[in-house]
Amino acid sequence: SQTIHQWPATLVQPVGSPLSLECTVEGTSNPNLYWYRQAAGRGLQLLFYSVGIGQISSEVPQNLSASRPQDRQFILSSKKLLLSDSGFYLCAYERQGAPHEQFFGPGTRLTVL
Amino acid sequence: QQQVKQSPQSLIVQKGGIPIINCAYENTAFDYFPWYQQFPGKGPALLIAIRPDVSEKKEGRFTISFNKSAKQFSLHIMDSQPGDSATYFCAASQITNFGNEKLTFGTGTRLTIIP
Incomplete structure (x- = not known):
């Protein structure tokens, strides 16, 4: 069976500090991977996706970047x-x-102060 | 630009009632329409989905109705229960140049089922 992990679960960071959120998948090879952001009242916004190691597609220009250093790490x-x-x-x-079935991780709650 | 419009934003229904959530889309390239259920503090989970060549799909107490000409689809929950209280998102999927699918989500409906 497949599982997806995200950490940390919650994070409080000051403005101007760096960020690194990690996602790993177990039990499947060469998955397509996605990052979304969910804001209140705005649903889920697709940020990045990757179909393989080193390949990143950006959906929304912003202050964030994504990387896929290993097959099951985003x-x-x-x-x-x-x-x-x-x-x-x-x-x-x-x-x-x-295709047509995306499995979501537990999420990371980020608060920037 | 919001490509998938969802309504209502919130909905309160008595136990046993039939909540209905509606979505509309504009992009004719969408080829798959899933619904996700999300409980507080958790990631969304796929509930039910439909292809545009089908007008209705039922899975247990959940039914999707799809109107391709109107570019609208809706979720109906039969015999609703307090455990169905959650946020529901409609989505529309399209294939990318890489062959994977990307989802565009509606803004969500917070459903509360009162006993």
Whole structure:
């Protein structure tokens, strides 16, 4: 069976500090990986997706970046956080050969003060 | 630009009632329409989904109705229970140049089922 992990679960960071959120998937190879941000009243916004190691597609120009250093690892980063970066960050995976079904992780609650 | 519009924003229904959540889309490239259920502090989970060549799909107490010409689809929950209280998101999927799917979500409906 597959599982998806995210950490940390919660994070409080000052404005201008760096950010690194990690997502890992177990039990499947070469998954498609996604980062979403959820803000109140705005649903889930797709930030980045990756179909393989080193490949990143950006959906929304912003203060964030993503990387995929290993097959089942997806990292969301920022060099300098803004207040507007606060939100609930969700990682999701999609199995190769099984499209149309994304499985979400437990999320990271980020508060920028 | 919001490509998937969802209503209502919140909904309160008595136990046993049939809450209905509506969504509308504009992009004809969307080829799959899932609904996700999210409990507080958790990630969303796929509930039910439909393809545009089908007008209705039922899974247990959950039904999706799809109107391709109107570009609208809706979720109905039969015999609703307090345990159904959650936030529901509609979504629309389209294939990318890489062959994977990307989802565009509605803004969510907070559903409360009162005993």
